[in-house]
Amino acid sequence: MAKNVLLVDDxxxxxxxxxxxxxxxxxxxxxxxxxxxxxxxxxxxxxxxVDIVLSDINMPNMNGIEFLREKSGRDGIKDIPVFMIxxxxxDDIIGEAKSLGAVGALKKPFTPDKVNEVLGPFM
Amino acid sequence: MPPIERYITEATxxxxxxxxxxxxxxxxxxxxxxxxxxxxxxxxxxxxxxxxGVLAVHCPETAALGITGAMLGMDVAAxxxxxxxxxxxxxxxxxxxxxxALAENDIATELAIPTTVLGKAVRTSGQAGVSRFxxxxxxxxxxxxxELQYVLH
Numbered sequence: 001m002a003k004n005v006l007l008v009d010d011x012x013x014x015x016x017x018x019x020x021x022x023x024x025x026x027x028x029x030x031x032x033x034x035x036x037x038x039x040x041x042x043x044x045x046x047x048x049x050v051d052i053v054l055s056d057i058n059m060p061n062m063n064g065i066e067f068l069r070e071k072s073g074r075d076g077i078k079d080i081p082v083f084m085i086x087x088x089x090x091d092d093i094i095g096e097a098k099s100l101g102a103v104g105a106l107k108k109p110f111t112p113d114k115v116n117e118v119l120g121p122f123m
Numbered sequence: 124m125p126p127i128e129r130y131i132t133e134a135t136x137x138x139x140x141x142x143x144x145x146x147x148x149x150x151x152x153x154x155x156x157x158x159x160x161x162x163x164x165x166x167x168x169x170x171x172x173x174x175x176g177v178l179a180v181h182c183p184e185t186a187a188l189g190i191t192g193a194m195l196g197m198d199v200a201a202x203x204x205x206x207x208x209x210x211x212x213x214x215x216x217x218x219x220x221x222x223x224a225l226a227e228n229d230i231a232t233e234l235a236i237p238t239t240v241l242g243k244a245v246r247t248s249g250q251a252g253v254s255r256f257x258x259x260x261x262x263x264x265x266x267x268x269x270e271l272q273y274v275l276h
Contacts, residue, residue, distance in 0.1 A: 011208045011211075011212065012204070012205075012208065013191075013194075013195070013204070013205045013208030013209050013212065014208065014212055016195050016205070017142065017194050017195065017209075017212070020195065020196050021142070058236065086219075087215055087216055087218070087219025087220075087222070087234065088219070107219075108142070108212075108215075108216050108219065109137060109138045109141040109142040109216050110141060110142070111141045111142075114141075
């Protein structure tokens, strides 16, 4: 069954690029929703049937870490898996994200094959 | 530690091979500013920590449009927000690759948010004593360059 995805990034261009990579990965994605920051992402999660979230870390208004923290306290959406997308690779930032519920991370730049490898088990 | 120029070259090649799908050919790094690239758009990102400085991607209009079109999988006819964001994202990813390479040599850096400037032949300038170089790249959509000015503590 196709999975609906939410892309969270303050750059609309980056959302287009990631969306293109998802399509190229050959996985069975359904609707691809977009949000410009953590606040918008929470709003989308409350309204739409999202199966997987891909989120940037550095964003205005509510960053990826704050988004994870806020999401973890909301019963209806707290179990939706989140993958972080970032150039940040330090154990500290990804470790903090995972401690707040992130299930994995994609380091930019990434190939469609890498998308397949990371997201495939959750499809 | 290998020359920092090599890290910039390798990070740029990885970005173009994985997310842009354009074959690029690196040239010899040039010290100073005379890279011969007639830039219309420059994206810069600040570096802080053990290595402080600015990484800048300098693109002529044709290269900026071609690179953005390849990233998005569509024709891009004029410099717009997509082009500014796309070149800024390249600066971000190359700087991220540099950060990882430096971390393997126990040099800790942090990245700022990219800023893109439109204008002919924009060049960054820093305080006296900084090291600087530009790595020129040839591509099917035009030449571009990646500049780093830095102080290593």
